[in-house]
Amino acid sequence: MEKEKVITVMKRYELKYELNKEQLEFFMEKVLEHMKIDKYGLTSIASLYYDTPNYYLINRSIEKPKYKEKIRLRSYGLANENSKLYLEIKRKLDGIVYKRRIPILNKEMDEFINHDGELDNSQISREIMAFKENYGVLEPKYLIIYDRIALYQDDSDLRITIDKNPRYRVKDLNLTTSLDGEPLLDKDSAILEVKVQHSVPLWLVEILTKGKIYQTSFSKVGTAHKKEYLRKQKNQISIKNSIELERKGEYNYGFTI
Numbered sequence: 001m002e003k004e005k006v007i008t009v010m011k012r013y014e015l016k017y018e019l020n021k022e023q024l025e026f027f028m029e030k031v032l033e034h035m036k037i038d039k040y041g042l043t044s045i046a047s048l049y050y051d052t053p054n055y056y057l058i059n060r061s062i063e064k065p066k067y068k069e070k071i072r073l074r075s076y077g078l079a080n081e082n083s084k085l086y087l088e089i090k091r092k093l094d095g096i097v098y099k100r101r102i103p104i105l106n107k108e109m110d111e112f113i114n115h116d117g118e119l120d121n122s123q124i125s126r127e128i129m130a131f132k133e134n135y136g137v138l139e140p141k142y143l144i145i146y147d148r149i150a151l152y153q154d155d156s157d158l159r160i161t162i163d164k165n166p167r168y169r170v171k172d173l174n175l176t177t178s179l180d181g182e183p184l185l186d187k188d189s190a191i192l193e194v195k196v197q198h199s200v201p202l203w204l205v206e207i208l209t210k211g212k213i214y215q216t217s218f219s220k221v222g223t224a225h226k227k228e229y230l231r232k233q234k235n236q237i238s239i240k241n242s243i244e245l246e247r248k249g250e251y252n253y254g255f256t257i
Helices: 021-031 054-064 106-114 124-137 200-212 220-248
Strands: 009-019 043-051 067-076 085-093 094-104 139-152 159-169 190-196
Touching: 009 021, 021 043, 021 159, 021 200, 043 054, 054 067, 054 220, 067 124, 085 106, 085 124, 094 106, 094 124, 139 220, 159 220
Parallel strands: none
Antiparallel strands: 009 094, 009 190, 043 067, 043 139, 067 085, 085 094, 139 159, 159 190
């Protein structure tokens, strides 16, 4: 049996678009005239994002600097202790995305993150170890999950992905418990990503134009971080108001008197 090729280094432009239900239906109808759905079909993907204790990497990414980077552990489907996972560094410089990743097991990841374990001596592993050394303590912060359809075109570098039902969670931060999470978008919305090393073909530009599909800077983990920030702000305001009411003697047993 031929061994499946594992892509460990990627360099490309990634253009993102947010689609509502009608735009998604229109886009799928038109794009299938030019591209094919890959052999995996609809696949659930889970990515566990690591960050410093004070969320330095995510906060910097939200500021949209010219250069940013992040580290994540990815699973295709619900993982178990023996599943092949991928530890990935994603960097973006002047609009170009660079990804470098290695296959890794859960126990190897635990040893690397929590016990300063070392990876193999490959170039990419050395880059990942240097990343960790540079930022110091890294902790799992967000689990991002979505259901992806990937499309490809023969003899072309063009790749398109459509991520349905993007969701996240901040508890049970592992790839083995479940694929459940809180929604990042409105129901039936999706994220379209166009990934290309050179230029977007004219036929695709025409589809996007006719469908009134416009580019956005949507980030799944960035959106999750903003949602959690707003939630904490609301909770703090609620707690503060409750304390003030108690001080005034106007709050007792969960209702005003």
